[in-house]
Amino acid sequence: MMHKILLIDDDIALTEMLEQYLVTEGFDVTVANDGQTGAQYVLAGQFDLTVLDVMMPKLNGIETLRIIRQASHIPVIMLTAKGDESERVMGLESGADDYVAKPCTPRELLARIRALLRRSKITKDGSQQALQIVIGGLTITPAQRRVEVAGKAINLTSTEFNLLEILAKNAGHVVCKEDLALQAMGRTLVRFDRSVDVHMSSIRQKIGTSSNGSDYIQTVYRMGYQLIRE
Structure with missing residues (x-):
C-alpha cells in the first residue's frame, strides 16, 4: 500500500x-x-x-x-x-x-x-479485535488503538498511545526510557532528549488519576516509568 x-x-x-x-x-x-x-x-x-x-x-x-x-x-x-x-x-x-x-x-x-x-499501523488481525488491557478504570484496545478511562474515550496521539500500550503490557514493572523510545518511537534517545518525558506528561494529563486518586503512571527516578496496578 x-x-x-x-x-x-x-x-x-x-x-x-x-x-x-x-x-x-x-x-x-x-x-x-x-x-x-x-x-x-x-x-x-x-x-x-x-x-x-x-x-x-x-x-x-x-x-x-x-x-x-x-x-x-x-x-x-x-x-x-x-x-x-x-x-x-x-x-x-x-x-x-x-x-x-x-x-x-x-x-x-x-x-x-x-x-x-x-x-x-492498526492491527487488522481479526483474532485480536476483542483483545483489551484493563487496569482499574483504564481500558486499552490495541487493535482499535482506543483508550478509555471510566468509559470515556481519551484522545491520544499515535506516539502517546504506543507509550501507554507498552506500559500497560508491562503494568507493575518499570520500563526504562531507552526501551520506551525504541519501542514507541523507533529510535534511541540522544543526550538531553526529553521526548519521552514530555509525552508522559501529556498522557498523565489526559488520563487523569485512578479511583484512589493516584497517578496511573509513576516515575521511577533514574530508571523509567511504570503503570501502577490498582
Missing part, C-alpha cells in the same frame, strides 16, 4: 527535494507551503502522516498543529531548529509524535517516517 504523506513547509526548495526523494521511495506526497493550507489539507484529505515545519510565516507550525489536533489524530513529525529545545518541547506538548532537527538529511527523515508509520 502506498502511504500518503503531507509536507507542510514554506521552504519551497526543501519541499521539492524531499518530495522527489520520498516519491522515489514509494510514497504519495502532497506539499503545502503554508500552515493554513496544510491544516485544510489534513482535515479534508486522507493522509497517513504529516511532516510539519515549526518556523513558517502567518500561521506557524505550532499553531497549525493545534488546529490539526482539534480534529485529527494523524501522526505528525515536526521539523525544528537544530539545538532549539524549546521548539521541540513545545511541538511535543502540542501533540507532535516526533521531531527531526533541521537541517536534516532526507534519509534521516525517511527513517523517522517509516518508524512512525510502522508503529501507528
Whole structure:
C-alpha cells in the first residue's frame, strides 16, 4: 500500500527535494507551503502522516498543529531548529509524535517516517479485535488503538498511545526510557532528549488519576516509568 504523506513547509526548495526523494521511495506526497493550507489539507484529505515545519510565516507550525489536533489524530513529525529545545518541547506538548532537527538529511527523515508509520499501523488481525488491557478504570484496545478511562474515550496521539500500550503490557514493572523510545518511537534517545518525558506528561494529563486518586503512571527516578496496578 502506498502511504500518503503531507509536507507542510514554506521552504519551497526543501519541499521539492524531499518530495522527489520520498516519491522515489514509494510514497504519495502532497506539499503545502503554508500552515493554513496544510491544516485544510489534513482535515479534508486522507493522509497517513504529516511532516510539519515549526518556523513558517502567518500561521506557524505550532499553531497549525493545534488546529490539526482539534480534529485529527494523524501522526505528525515536526521539523525544528537544530539545538532549539524549546521548539521541540513545545511541538511535543502540542501533540507532535516526533521531531527531526533541521537541517536534516532526507534519509534521516525517511527513517523517522517509516518508524512512525510502522508503529501507528492498526492491527487488522481479526483474532485480536476483542483483545483489551484493563487496569482499574483504564481500558486499552490495541487493535482499535482506543483508550478509555471510566468509559470515556481519551484522545491520544499515535506516539502517546504506543507509550501507554507498552506500559500497560508491562503494568507493575518499570520500563526504562531507552526501551520506551525504541519501542514507541523507533529510535534511541540522544543526550538531553526529553521526548519521552514530555509525552508522559501529556498522557498523565489526559488520563487523569485512578479511583484512589493516584497517578496511573509513576516515575521511577533514574530508571523509567511504570503503570501502577490498582
